[in-house]
Amino acid sequence: MSKIAKAFENGPAFIPFLTAGDPSLEKTEEFIHEMIRAGADLIEIGIPFSDPIAEGPVIQEADIRALRAGTTPDGIFEMVARLRKTTDIPMVFLTYVNPVFHYGFERFCARCEETGIDGLIIPDLPFEEKSELDAITKRHGLDVISLIAPTSEDRISRIAVEASGYIYVVSSMGVTGVRSEIKTDLRSILSVIRNTTDVPAAIGFGINTPEQAYEMTRIADGAIVGSAIVKIIAQYGDAAGPKIYEYVKMMKDAIR
Amino acid sequence: MVEYNTRTGTRFGLHGGQYVPETLMNEINRLEKAYEFYKNDPEFNAELDALNRDYSGRPSLLYYAEKMTRDLGGAKIYFKREDLNHTGSHKINNVLGQCLLAKKMGKTRVIAETGAGQHGVATATAAALMGLECEIFMGKEDTIRQALNVYRMELLGATVHPVTSGTMVLKDAVNETMREWTNRCADTHYVLGTVMGPHPFPMMVRDFQAVISREARAQILEKEGKLPALVTACVGGGSNSMGMFYHFIPDAGVKLVGCEAGGKGIETEKHAASINRGEVGIFHGMKSYFCQDENGQIAPVYSISAGLDYPGIGPEHAFLYDSGRAQYVAITDEEAVCAFEYLARTEGIICAIESAHAVAYVQKVAGSMSPDEIIICCLSGRGDKDVAAIARYRGGDLHE
Known part of the structure; x- marks a missing residue:
């Protein structure tokens, strides 16, 4: 069974995201400890990319800060290995296909397995192109997290039937970033998913308030929050740790 | 049109493919279907030939x-x-084809990236001719280097968005146009300016x-x-x-x-x-x-x-x-x-x-x-x- 399943065993999951290396890998490690202490169920760790086409300005800027700080995949793997010594929380990477391809699919997945990464989210590797990576990730016990979007229509069940780990339901059109309102008919998307698979589904893109997280976890198994946390990091920098703890605790309390 | 054997499915050898966010997959599938139909449609080809001849000067x-x-x-x-x-420039050849296709697909709005401004000007031109709303994304650096082309696009009725993300040049303009397309694709076609991007763009362009x-x-x-x-x-x-x-x-x-x-x-x-x-x-x-x-x-x-x-x-x-x-x-x-x-x-x-x-x-x-x-x-x-x-x-x- 997928190690990720654990995140969804005790009610709705709260899934925070942050960009590795923003402002430094030491701080990222500290922030992840704060998230875990505050009740996070799974951590999404962004590997920064020069051209993150699925991200809004907040995460784009975090990627730039992290790259300027000299963040590399190897540095991130070392950080994950250190984290793994003290926690068994599921952790996944979110990144774009080129850094993974350039590292080498096989070498990258082997390093994930060694250091204790449980899954990969690659927004620019859609269903049609995942076969290149599939056999390799399976061999290394990694789940490739499938994304389903408001425009997926007839593709929902096709994607869901092959999903593993969890399904990332994209709440809205466009890129990541805080939204005051989520208009997509998520209920009907979730019902198609439910009719197709038992793999848990979490909703992301736009969620930032406890109320939104609560609503989302009434229809899905988890809520993913990225930009709101990255904003805290942008604002408080090295001192963001306690603020992240407070925010994650507030969000987790709201969905219990 | 004749097609030589350089393409297999979405690829040319090991290159090509469709590496885009899920949000765009149905849209590029629809585009591929529409293009596969219209490229063999005598009426579409006659219209395009006429535009090439009478408007562009071919x-x-x-x-x-x-x-x-x-x-x-x-x-x-x-x-x-x-x-x-x-x-x-040659840019007009592609935009006349894509804007005509966009019209056939029922789109009312086109978006495009531009570097020097040639593709942006061509897209704004075709959009003006065919009555399509047009928005152009151009790196902020390039809007300064090519201020005249920015004004040209505006004269043609397009809105030009200076792109301030990343390095503020052509690649960033492409990123931003892709982002805008994931934001709004139901009524919008992305007129990609060159033989790049996800299939079917490299083949179609x-x-x-x-x-x-x-x-x-x-x-x-x-x-x-x-x-x-x-x-x-x-x-x-x-x-x-x-x-x-x-x-x-x-x-x-x-x-x-x-x-x-x-x-x-x-x-x-x-x-x-x-x-x-x-x-x-x-x-x-x-x-x-x-x-x-x-x-x-x-x-x-x-x-x-x-x-x-x-x-x-x-x-x-x-x-x-x-x-x-x-x-x-x-x-x-x-x-x-x-x-x-x-x-x-x-x-x-x-x-x-x-x-x-x-x-x-x-x-x-x-x-x-x-x-x-x-x-x-x-x-x-x-x-x-x-x-x-x-x-x-x-x-x-x-x-x-």
Whole structure:
């Protein structure tokens, strides 16, 4: 069974995201400890990319800060290995296909397995192109997290039937970033998913308030929050740790 | 249209594919279906032919550069004059096709990226003609370098968005246009400017640009009764060169050479030579060659020519390179500027600085070829837009 399943065993999951290396890998490690202490169920760790086409300005800027700080995949793997010594929380990477391809699919997945990464989210590797990576990730016990979007229509069940780990339901059109309102008919998307698979589904893109997280976890198994946390990091920098703890605790309390 | 066997499914060899966010997958599938239907639709083709003829001014001339031929003392040099098209470059060939297709698909709005502004101006032109709402994304740096083109697009009724993310140039404009497309695709078509991006764009843009070689091949056979020994064009993303090469691909005796932006030299970091200096990667929807660093981050690229200032190359070019069918050389800024000046003085043609990269290659090789041999070089655009920048390159203080 997928190690990720654990995140969804005790009610709705709260899934925070942050960009590795923003402002430094030491701080990222500290922030992840704060998230875990505050009740996070799974951590999404962004590997920064020069051209993150699925991200809004907040995460784009975090990627730039992290790259300027000299963040590399190897540095991130070392950080994950250190984290793994003290926690068994599921952790996944979110990144774009080129850094993974350039590292080498096989070498990258082997390093994930060694250091204790449980899954990969690659927004620019859609269903049609995942076969290149599939056999390799399976061999290394990694789940490739499938994304389903408001425009997926007839593709929902096709994607869901092959999903593993969890399904990332994209709440809205466009890129990541805080939204005051989520208009997509998520209920009907979730019902198609439910009719197709038992793999848990979490909703992301736009969620930032406890109320939104609560609503989302009434229809899905988890809520993913990225930009709101990255904003805290942008604002408080090295001192963001306690603020992240407070925010994650507030969000987790709201969905219990 | 005839299609040679360069493509398998969504790929050209190992290159190409459809690496885009899930949000866009149904949209590009719909686009592919629509294109597959309309490309064989006699009515669509008749409309496009009429636009090409009556609006754009096709067929473009195949001009024998007699003075240059004599001066270089070797092969006979012909120029395919895409610079004489309406809007001044080959870009119009693609946008007329895509905007017509967008209309057929029921779209009411088009968006596009632009570097120097040529593709943006062409898209704004076609949108004005066909009554489509038009929004152009252009790196902030480029809106400053090419202020005149920004105003041109606005005159044509388009809204120009300066892109302030990343390095604020062409690749960032592509990122931002992709982002806007994921934000709104139901009524919006993304008019991609070159033979890149996810399938079907590389195939579709090539087909619309293939009119260049379809005409040129017939024209040279009529004028000379034989095929050229060399066909050459500049390569950024690769649309004019793909169009210039396409109908010559099956002619094994015709050497195909693409001229990449060597910038300040490919031994420096200041170039945009994706094939000569890049590595295989996956970006902007496709697998191909990209300039990138040791961690797979897309590298900032440089060229005096804003139209060649792109870190990747279309997947069909990557395939032609892998298979050995085409060769790719790098031409420096200095060589291109000298060719720009040479062509102006020798033939009275001020060509785009992009096209001057191919002219520079002709200058290098024509003299060592036999007078029985023929070169066709694509003049992809006219150089009015570059005059001030060339003056500044030569130390002048000329601003538009």
